[in-house]
Amino acid sequence: MAIVEMRKLSIYSTKKHRKSILEFLQDIEAMEIDAIDSGDIPFEKMDTAGERIRFQKIADEFDHVIELLGQYDKEKRKALINLENTLISRDEYKEIEKNRRKYYSKAKDVLELEKKIFESKATITRKENKIATLSPWSKLDIPLNSEKTKCTRIFIGTFPESLTEEQLYAIATKGLEEPIPVTAEILYNENQITNVCVIATNRVADQVEENMRSCGYSKLPFLSHRVPIKAMEKRQNDIVIEKKAIADAEEQLATFVEYIPKFKIAADYFRTRSEKYRVLGTIPQSDNVFFIQGWVEKEQAEGIAKTLEEKFDAVVEIEQDDENAPIKLKNNHFSESSEGVLESYGLPTHGRVDPTFVMSIFYVFFFGMMLSDAGYGIIMSIACAIVLKKFPRMASGTNKMLRLFFWCGLSTAFWGFMFGGFFGDAIDVVAHTFFGVPETTAVLKPLWFAPLDNPMRLLIWCMLFGIIHLYAGLGMKGYEYLKNKDIVGFISDVIAWYLFLTGLIFMLLPTQIFASIAQMTFNFPGWFNTLAKVMTIVGMVTIILMSGRANKNWGLRIALGAYDIYGVTGWLSDVLSYSRLLALGLATGVIASVINSMATMQGNTPLGVVIFILVFVLGHTLNIAINLLGAYVHTNRLQYVEFFGKFYDAGGEPFRPFKTNNKYIEIKED
Amino acid sequence: MSFGFTLALIGAALATILAGIGSAWGVGKGGQAAAGVVSEDPAQFAKVLILQLLPGTQGIYGLLVTFITLSKIGLLGGSPADISTQQGWCILAACLPIALVGLISAYHQGKTSVASIGIVAKKPDQFGKAMLFPAMVETYAILALLVSILAISNINV
Numbered sequence: 001m002a003i004v005e006m007r008k009l010s011i012y013s014t015k016k017h018r019k020s021i022l023e024f025l026q027d028i029e030a031m032e033i034d035a036i037d038s039g040d041i042p043f044e045k046m047d048t049a050g051e052r053i054r055f056q057k058i059a060d061e062f063d064h065v066i067e068l069l070g071q072y073d074k075e076k077r078k079a080l081i082n083l084e085n086t087l088i089s090r091d092e093y094k095e096i097e098k099n100r101r102k103y104y105s106k107a108k109d110v111l112e113l114e115k116k117i118f119e120s121k122a123t124i125t126r127k128e129n130k131i132a133t134l135s136p137w138s139k140l141d142i143p144l145n146s147e148k149t150k151c152t153r154i155f156i157g158t159f160p161e162s163l164t165e166e167q168l169y170a171i172a173t174k175g176l177e178e179p180i181p182v183t184a185e186i187l188y189n190e191n192q193i194t195n196v197c198v199i200a201t202n203r204v205a206d207q208v209e210e211n212m213r214s215c216g217y218s219k220l221p222f223l224s225h226r227v228p229i230k231a232m233e234k235r236q237n238d239i240v241i242e243k244k245a246i247a248d249a250e251e252q253l254a255t256f257v258e259y260i261p262k263f264k265i266a267a268d269y270f271r272t273r274s275e276k277y278r279v280l281g282t283i284p285q286s287d288n289v290f291f292i293q294g295w296v297e298k299e300q301a302e303g304i305a306k307t308l309e310e311k312f313d314a315v316v317e318i319e320q321d322d323e324n325a326p327i328k329l330k331n332n333h334f335s336e337s338s339e340g341v342l343e344s345y346g347l348p349t350h351g352r353v354d355p356t357f358v359m360s361i362f363y364v365f366f367f368g369m370m371l372s373d374a375g376y377g378i379i380m381s382i383a384c385a386i387v388l389k390k391f392p393r394m395a396s397g398t399n400k401m402l403r404l405f406f407w408c409g410l411s412t413a414f415w416g417f418m419f420g421g422f423f424g425d426a427i428d429v430v431a432h433t434f435f436g437v438p439e440t441t442a443v444l445k446p447l448w449f450a451p452l453d454n455p456m457r458l459l460i461w462c463m464l465f466g467i468i469h470l471y472a473g474l475g476m477k478g479y480e481y482l483k484n485k486d487i488v489g490f491i492s493d494v495i496a497w498y499l500f501l502t503g504l505i506f507m508l509l510p511t512q513i514f515a516s517i518a519q520m521t522f523n524f525p526g527w528f529n530t531l532a533k534v535m536t537i538v539g540m541v542t543i544i545l546m547s548g549r550a551n552k553n554w555g556l557r558i559a560l561g562a563y564d565i566y567g568v569t570g571w572l573s574d575v576l577s578y579s580r581l582l583a584l585g586l587a588t589g590v591i592a593s594v595i596n597s598m599a600t601m602q603g604n605t606p607l608g609v610v611i612f613i614l615v616f617v618l619g620h621t622l623n624i625a626i627n628l629l630g631a632y633v634h635t636n637r638l639q640y641v642e643f644f645g646k647f648y649d650a651g652g653e654p655f656r657p658f659k660t661n662n663k664y665i666e667i668k669e670d
Numbered sequence: 671m672s673f674g675f676t677l678a679l680i681g682a683a684l685a686t687i688l689a690g691i692g693s694a695w696g697v698g699k700g701g702q703a704a705a706g707v708v709s710e711d712p713a714q715f716a717k718v719l720i721l722q723l724l725p726g727t728q729g730i731y732g733l734l735v736t737f738i739t740l741s742k743i744g745l746l747g748g749s750p751a752d753i754s755t756q757q758g759w760c761i762l763a764a765c766l767p768i769a770l771v772g773l774i775s776a777y778h779q780g781k782t783s784v785a786s787i788g789i790v791a792k793k794p795d796q797f798g799k800a801m802l803f804p805a806m807v808e809t810y811a812i813l814a815l816l817v818s819i820l821a822i823s824n825i826n827v
Contacts, residue, residue: 344798452738455820576813583731583812586819590734597746629720630727636798637805 003354005298006325006655009305012291013314021292021312022276029659030304032326033294035282043284043291048277055274058104062267063663065107065256068114069263072254083387083394085666088265093667096265103259103266110256113249120242120249127235127242134235136188136195137220137228144224144231152181153205155212157219159194172198174211182208195220264664272660279658295326295655322350327652335360337403345640346650353480355648359639362469363404366638368411369465370584370631372451373592375423376624377412380405393666408631419585420446423620424592433600434609451586458582460518466578467505469638470571473646474498480647492546500539501571506532540565574642580634588627595619674758675743675750681758681765682739685818689732689772689811696725696780703787710791717790717797721783724804728768728776731815735768738822751827764821771814779807 009031013021025031096103137144137156146154163171169184176182181201188195196217200208209217224231283292296304305316327347329339331354338360348354371377384406388399416422427444431437451458478494481487508514509522510529524532548560599615602608700722707718737746739761744751753761786800 341798344796452823455823459816459820577809579816580809580812583815583819587727587730587734587815590737591730594733594737626723626726626730629723633720633724633801633805634808637802640798640802641806 002330003348003350003352003652004328004330004655006295006322006328006350007298007301008293008319008321008325009296009301010291010293010317010319011308011314012289012316013308013312014289015285015287017312017314018280018285018290021308021314022280024307024312025292025658026272026276026279026660028304029657030300031294031296031658032656033279033282033292033658036284036291036293043286045284046281048281052274052277052281055270055277059267059270059274061111062107062263062270065110066260066263066267066664068110069253069257069260072250073257073260074254083391083398085393085662085664086261086264087393087668088665089668093265093269093665096262096269100266100269103262106256106259107263107266110253113253117246117249120246124239124242127239131232131235134223134228134232136190136193137223138232139185139187140197140228142197143227144220145222148202152199152201153209155196155198155200155209155217155219157196157212157217159196159212160192160216160218161194162189162192163194163196164189168194168196168198171215172200172208172211176204176207180204268660268662268665271663275658275661294658297328325350326655328655329354329356331356331360334407337400337407338363340397340400340404341636341639343654345644345648347652347654348648348650349652351484352649353476353483353647355476355644358472358476359643360404362472362643363635363639364407364411366465366469366581367408367631367635368413368415369462369581370634371408371412371588371627372415372419372585373421373423373588373627374413374416375421375426375620376588376627377409377414377416379409379624380412380628381409384409412631415585418446418448419589420444420450421589421592423616424589424594424596426592426596426616429593429596429600433612434604436604451582452589455582455586456517456519458585459579460520462578462581463575465581466575466642469578469643470574470646471498473643473648477647488546488549492542492549496539496542496546498539499535500543501568503532503534503536503539504568507536574645577642578638580638584627584630584634587630588623591623591627592620595623671750672753672755672758674753674755677755677758678739678743678753678761679745681762681769682736682743684762684769685732685735685739685765685772686729687732688769689776690729692773692776692780693726693729693732696728696776696778696783697722699780700725700783700787703784707787707791711794714790714794717794718787721787721790721801721804724783724801724808725776725779727808728772728779728811731768731811732772735765735815735818735822738819739765742822742825742827753827757825757827760825761822764818764825766818767814767821768811768818772811775807775811775814779804779811782807 011021025033134144140156142154144156146156148154159168163186165184165186168186169182172184173180173182181204182198184196184198186194187197198208198212226234283290285291301318305318308314308316327350329336329342329347331339335357339356341363342348342354342356342359368377384402388402388406422444425444428442431443432439437443449457474494474497478490481490481494506524506528510524515521543564544558544561546561547564548557551557551560595615599612599619600608602611704718704722708715740746742751743753743761782804786803789796789800
């Protein structure tokens with residue numbers, strides 16, 4: 001449980017070593033580089049935004065190409081999840097670096113093909129739309145833009161209403177005398193739209209047009225100069241051609257699949273380069289020299305400084321500056337796993353205590369109590385262990401998380417056996433249903449007791465665990481006081497509260513109220529009761545007198561102290577909050593037994609066994625998922641709100657070393 | 671079956687009905703917000719899914735109380751217990767905390783989840799804090815669940 005000590009490193013060197021020093025620093029991944037305000041030194045910063053963005057863009061293009069080609073990769077990926085980067089040798093990396101232009105032009109080819117596919121798809125959509133507009137005219141067997149013949153005029157157009165052929169004829173020929181030289185044809189009639197073709201001799205044409213116009217006829221705007229069927233056929237042919245083009249392009253794309261591994265290396269190469277330029281843009285430099293400032297671990301400071309001085313003729317200065325140093329945590333292998341939990345609340349600042357170790361113990365303990373089912377716990381631990389084993393080089397955050405769940409799984413299994421839960425009451429139910437064990441014999445007995453038989457008893461235990469957790473939090477505060485040699489603070493803010501609260505608890509235990517709630521009676525000897533009263537009073541008086549000690553005015557000081565005593569209600573609600581340990585534990589167990597009783601409803605028949613297996617697997621999967629989530633959220637809450645509330649302030653900046661940003665690869669050092 | 675038995679059954683039903691309605695509402699709201707985030711940034715799927723599910727627990731607590739009540743009155747075992755009217759009222763009353771608090775807390779937890787999904791959308795690294803806000807609301811559902819369980823298991827039938 002510690003915060004790693006940091007040292008500030010200032011590196012000065014000549015520009016000829018700039019590239020090699022940056023590459024060295026990026027390689028060792030041990031230094032966070034500070035952006036320095038060059039205001040008070042006569043150095044300039046280089047504008048590297050252009051290069052940085054250019055390389056980032058190339059890396060993004062490679063990423064896109066890799067994703068695109070992934071769809072054409074015939075060899076389905078072996079594992080569903082991949083948690084680690086591909087291991088490659090330094091030589092492979094060098095080869096890509098040397099031929100990066102070649103690979104980039106290959107990637108460009110892929111993008112070009114993708115563009116072609118896009119264009120073809122757009123063309124197809126356009127053609128299909130055209131076909132859709134033409135199809136209501138498909139009955140017409142003359143070109144769509146026909147207007148007249150030698151002696152007739154042709155009206156092709158639309159009425160905004162539903163018409164029959166007779167109605168149309170009537171509209172067109174209104175007021176004309178026999179013989180009427182008009183043919184009228186309905187081409188399409190749907191959705192209150194009627195497409196028509198009316199032919200009239202020149203003599204009556206004007207009258208016919210006028211008749212139709214007054215009924216809402218509008219002429220068809222230009223669509224095609226072909227017969228509709230022919231026009232549609234032409235589009236169909238175009239579509240076939242475009243589809244062929246797409247198929248060709250896709251076939252060509254598939255030939256690039258073999259380059260995916262190379263592209264991955266190239267993507268990471270350009271990403272790393274972009275990051276290098278980002279850092280280069282933050283360091284001040286003059287015509288001949290440059291200056292880098294940043295943070296390294298104290299342990300490594302000397303070594304790095306020495307290498308820099310010997311290899312690159314740099315001048316290195318090591319300083320201590322705990323105020324501004326970034327935070328890196330160091331814990332034992334077990335506690336390290338819960339660092340992620342702490343990080344998502346916020347890291348501690350320098351000079352404060354790192355609570356990870358204490359927290360990790362309570363975290364695993366409480367998590368187990370909330371999930372409290374041996375079967376679920378064993379499944380969790382095994383699943384985490386398999387994934388951890390299979391991907392030994394996965395990202396450190398994921399690794400820690402899985403390790404944490406591995407431990408939580410063990411704790412869950414432990415509490416499961418304590419409370420007699422193994423997939424709920426699965427063992428008993430199976431024994432009773434399928435193996436004829438009489439209902440009255442319990443097969444799996446809890447090592448401690450079954451919570452549902454005596455919830456009150458477990459509730460009291462939960463609160464006891466809560467008090468221990470909260471006392472540990474107060475203890476952490478005391479530890480900080482002692483570390484800073486603030487004895488007055490230690491006594492008045494920590495010891496006084498311990499006395500006050502412990503005294504109160506011991507005064508509460510023998511009372512009638514407690515006995516009726518907990519069904520437990522405590523009979524303390526008389527001197528003990530007196531001791532409890534003395535502890536309470538001494539604690540209370542100390543708090544009243546001392547907690548406002550920053551104030552000179554005694555009246556205000558006492559008032560503040562009295563207000564602080566009111567904080568005891570906060571302690572009460574904090575302790576009650578631990579009842580969730582019981583509630584969530586019961587939730588897992590009861591729902592699991594609901595699933596089991598549903599699963600065994602069909603009894604001991606072949607069909608019953610099949611149904612049992614189905615319901616059992618589905619039901620318990622669901623129950624694990626939901627209760628895992630609940631246990632995770634509420635364990636976090638107990639740490640964040642109740643435990644951290646007693647002593648912890650976040651606000652530390654995490655340590656972010658300058659490094660290679662690899663997404664796909666990891667370089668194996670020879 | 672006696673009137674008391676009916677009352678107890680009403681209580682059991684209310685626990686699942688009301689808490690379930692609340693959870694359905696809350697998870698529904700959360701799901702709408704989560705879908706919006708995923709449409710922009712699919713990488714946040716797991717995080718917003720967790721936030722969406724948080725108001726779902728009240729429904730489960732309701733189910734839990736219903737189950738305990740049903741087994742208490744012997745409906746599940748196939749041999750219904752003889753429940754007097756007074757006992758029926760007691761069981762109904764014991765079911766009410768999780769029914770009512772479940773309904774209302776899930777409703778508000780849903781709203782808080784939506785807000786927290788907003789946090790994840792803007793600052794995915796603040797997930798730990800975002801998760802805490804809806805969890806605070808849930809505290810009261812847990813207290814109600816506890817009271818319901820304690821009350822039901824201590825009623826003599």
